[in-house]
Amino acid sequence: MEQQSEKLRFILHCAIFAAITAIMAQIEIPLPLVPISGQTLAVGITATILGSRKGAVAMVCYAAIGAIGLPVFAGFSGGPQVLVGPTGGYIFGFIAAAFVTGYILEKSRFTVPMAMIANTIGMVITLLFGTIQLKYVVELTWGEALAAGVYPFIIVGLIKAFLASWIGITVRNRLVQANVNITSSKNAA
Incomplete structure (x- = not known):
């Protein structure tokens, strides 16, 4: 019975954070090729709170529900064409980013x-x-890909990294204080 409860908790946590990411995706500032959106903030918060495994699974869920056509990506878009389009690489990157972010925290300390x-x-x-995906899908040079896909996001990305850290650690600490089991990690803080 405890194992079923743990599986249900795992699924619910992943679903909740996939939904949060879908909501945050709708906060966007349009740019010519790739919008600035709240997705990356949600990814950071998810990984900081849930850790590597649950964080990555939550992002797989997010990508999957978007891939089947639900309008969960930025600008209320969805469908497989988004994943193979100019911005799809960022969505795949969310999965790897959530895993690595959570992994680093699990192997160190959950501090801001x-x-x-x-x-x-x-x-x-x-x-x-x-x-990388933007460069090849839109057939840009590396300089053009960096100008469209990296440079506009550095400052706002650092701000979102700070916010995700502060919000994620604050929420995680409150959940731990309330004795809410958010991970099964040995280093669950």
């Missing part, structure tokens, strides 16, 4: 400074995945 480092690395991973 460590979360800031982990979320900054997560931001770089997302930008790397996104820029």
